Amino acid sequence: MQSKILELLRSAGDGYISGEEIATQLGVSRTAVWKHIQELKAAGYDIVSHSRSGYSLREAPDLLLPQEIRNLLRTRLIGREIVHFEDIASTNNEAKRLAIQGAADGTIVVSEAQGAGKGRLSRGWFSPKGKGIWFSVILRPCFLPQDAPKCTLMAAVAIVRAVRKFDIQVGIKWPNDILYEGRKLVGILTEMSAEMERINYVVIGTGINVNLLPEDFPPEVKDIATSLAMIKGEKLPRVKLFAEIITAMEDLYLAAQKEGFAPVLDEWRRYTVTLGQDVNVIGINETFTGRAVDIDADGALLVETAEGCRRVLAGDVSIRPHKKE
């Protein structure tokens, strides 16, 4: 009902719509309309009431509310369900909990803040209130568990696509860190539950530093992290960016299920900053250096070393601070 009232308010643009007209169009009493308007105001919507003209929407709150996001979405799978929190420990953990309970393919969990945001390899992810897009998406793809790592590359491609619509030229460091001038802007943590030949669910957790300012970062990441607002010099509209990300993700996901991941990998290659660089690879059991030459069909990084070409499926890959030849 609130979504429908918002829709009517928006259709009036800068003008007014009377409580009576809303009541008639939605088939409810004027008192019911009044109650819903009060609730929207309480949720942060700036709605002015005029005794004769009725109601007018001046501004939506800067929150990632499902009705706000859906207002911009035309997807049919990802974001069909959006679960929004003011604050939660970890959107990935909540998404896994919902997935076990049977949540549908494409369900999104988003929170204004995370108390214990999770990064790769048990690292944390700093997620202050209202400053970023901290979300997880539940996917139930029909491909094999072996293909799941490519979902992570896909998520990175989707985010770069969306961010570039705001004229910000970011790059991907293998496998899925998104960087700007060497500073981290986005982190992705993908988890899955699978049988040997079937994925139960994949949860892709993403943290995007949108409107953080230098003073928002804790000291330990201040020098290695950045935000879109710091790059752009102004705040970005989170809802709009989020809708672009969801749209890109759905387009890539549906295409990958139909035609495979080759187009995703090709787009990844266009966005990456890793290929062509000398890299240090810190693996599970060893460390080595070489030149990153390509990714293969599995999304593994191919590194040319003195002893031949090595295939890297996991580990930390850092770009060595050499000049390009």
Add this chain to the structure above:
Amino acid sequence: MQSKILELLRSAGDGYISGEEIATQLGVSRTAVWKHIQELKAAGYDIVSHSRSGYSLREAPDLLLPQEIRNLLRTRLIGREIVHFEDIASTNNEAKRLAIQGAADGTIVVSEAQGAGKGRLSRGWFSPKGKGIWFSVILRPCFLPQDAPKCTLMAAVAIVRAVRKFDIQVGIKWPNDILYEGRKLVGILTEMSAEMERINYVVIGTGINVNLLPEDFPPEVKDIATSLAMIKGEKLPRVKLFAEIITAMEDLYLAAQKEGFAPVLDEWRRYTVTLGQDVNVIGINETFTGRAVDIDADGALLVETAEGCRRVLAGDVSIRPHKKE
């Protein structure tokens, strides 16, 4: 305490041990000993009491009790924790629940019966009370998610090793069905939770038809299933077989973590009935036929077809009823 009393009773062999001696050795009162003996009797232990000689253990119950299994185990990882149920819906689901709560590498969940035993691809597994070994083991290996399917082959090899100790020559149908003369004896369902580059846990669920008789099977599997007792013509000791399986699993698991899976795959090749046969492959999107020639380093089945060699990672593979050339 009950385990310690059983140990003392067993050390007396067919003879007696007095309540006083048990009390002294364990540092408890005679009344406490008497209470524990009553509990053991209630659990199914056949213990005779003699007013002058004391207690004597005649027979342990035919139950997969942790103290009975551990009595035969010398493993240091698998079976260190054994959780036993009279009846549970699914040992795999219980094992996953315990794994999420942090259960240790090697923890075993075993039940006398399963109300809703799970098979591969959402099929069920018939698990009547006391007739089989229905169990799941939680592993936390340090290898990549891509290597997890090989855990399934490893489990099949462990079971064949153990069963062969009872002079029963069973074979493995790719990937992990265990058959005797074409009839199914053992099913394995492996599930995992992982990040892209790290396994959180693997749960290997195994159902072994030990002492089922023809009349125990439901009509729909009567013609395609068998049991060890039906093959052997007599009941098998479940506890002893279970201890052999756990031991074989630990040996293979520790070796694989140290040296990789090549020895597991070699042993699998020795036990398989699939290689060298003409097979029908029913995959996710297609069906084809060919000759199964080998498995590769990932455990995938290599099938030679008219159009060349195909690599099968998932699906149903049935052996075509042709004579070997």
